[in-house]
Amino acid sequence: MCGWWAESAMMTSGGRCSADCSQEGIDVRDVAVDGSNVTGVAMIMVDAAGQNCIAAVYGANMACDDEQLDAAKRAMESADALMLQLRRRRTVSIAAASTCSQSWGARSVGPGTVRSDAKTGYAVADVITPNETEAAELTGIRVVDVDSARAAADALLAMGVGTAVVKMGQHGVFAATASERYYVPPFGVDAVDSVAAGDAFGAGLTVALSEARGLEDALRFASAAGALAVTKPGAQDAMPFRQEADALLHATNA
Template identity: 35%
Template sequence: MSETMFHPQGADRGVLIVGSVTADLTTFSHRLPLRGETVLGADFTLVLGGKGANQAIAASRAGAEAHLVACVGTDLFQDLVTNGLREAGVNVDHVRAVDGPTGIAHIRVDDSGENDIVMVPLANDSLDERQVDEAFADRSACSALLLTQLEVPLSLTVHAMRKAHEAGLTVVLDPAPAQVLDLSIWPLVDIVTPNETEATILTNIPVTDADSAVAAGRWFVERGVRSAIITMAAAGAVLVSADETLFFDTIPVTAVDTTAAGDAFAGYLGASIVQGHDLPSAIRRAIAAGAITVTRRGASPSLPGRDDVDALLAFHVGREHGESGA
């Protein structure tokens, strides 16, 4: 089997997501304030977010069955987040309500679309091994791939990856928010998807261009990861595996809000793999999803449907062919 193929028998199976759910409070302003400064903003939104929820919604909108394992609170945000997940087609049988507040993300966005985020886990810290085990007992036989991140306790992320690895699922880790991880984690990971900042933190290799991105990708592969995808915003992405290195161009767009772009990428990547795409094809589809996401405001509301993604990808490929044939 090619190193860029992952469980093609999973075309009729789903994506299992273990991760976070938050209520996202976002402010939009001309620029972000300096330390100690107050600036007037232009707009404010309150929507469903969290990397786990966003990735689940992206996978669902990509056309895959998405099953989320997560915790929410019993506060006024509970209905906002759980109804949002259901309306997006995400299975929430293993989303557990716990006493206390739902996770919160405070996001600030400037006119260039760049953002900064403070994520407060709250209910997300209540995720436990029993809940993960119950979800795997219920869903692993009908799932082909695990998506997970680092917004829930690290021990739970590792536990979920180990369960998925033992069950033969493809394990995709979006290592955000980045933190230095024990080297024993990497053999459990089939695909890792850091951006350049996260790759720098994880590998201690400053990722500033394509060559350094390749070096970081090799660092992951040498430690047991099957494929590393380093995303570099406007500079595109690079795929590194044991037997190949491939470069992918970005799709030029005007960014409005970069929130959830990485989640769109991960969700579409996972969905495309279980739908039978090879890895390069899945990456191209994921890049198109991320490109659309940054042109829209908010986290979950910005995640595109598959018709929009496939149309943008077809247009971009057609334009490339037209330019090369001119």
């Protein structure tokens, strides 16, 4: 069972998004409605190679506060994993991760937009998943290959992160803990649109870790989900189903 904790506005896009998620079996009871804000929106430009540039207005998401966090604790207390993207107030995201520290087996935090005060919150996360740009902003290390990704991951561990996962898009992913180091190469797919690839990766990683899979296995499952997402245009419509990720893994291992 998957739940969505967010805030939307009283407008068509917010209602449609909640309805679409509900149809997919996602619990949307903790999506609050804010009549004084617009629903968050991202304007995404995609080039001929499928790479994207995103300009976002977070809208109602930034209205999420401690009161809404308290209301969402019902779902959080019974959950196996928490996935945060920091597209709401940083203090609320950190409080959510801290609240779940005693009862959750895995907490996955993707940096999303990096802000000047973001570094102080990552020690509460079990896992963070920055892409090359985010990793560079957080660590000062320009990520261009596996060696530089390894250096960035080590720097993130030194900041107090338990597991650092540096995503390199078409070049794969590198992950590190205090005792493990893994590089997972990319899956060979025909890229159409890279929008939401990171979201699909984060979702796959969170699911796999909540199932107590080993880190390397979880990375492969997450990479399969991310790879499938780039084969379709759009964001929500590009999210792969679990059986699709399993099929890609099976075909690759065959």
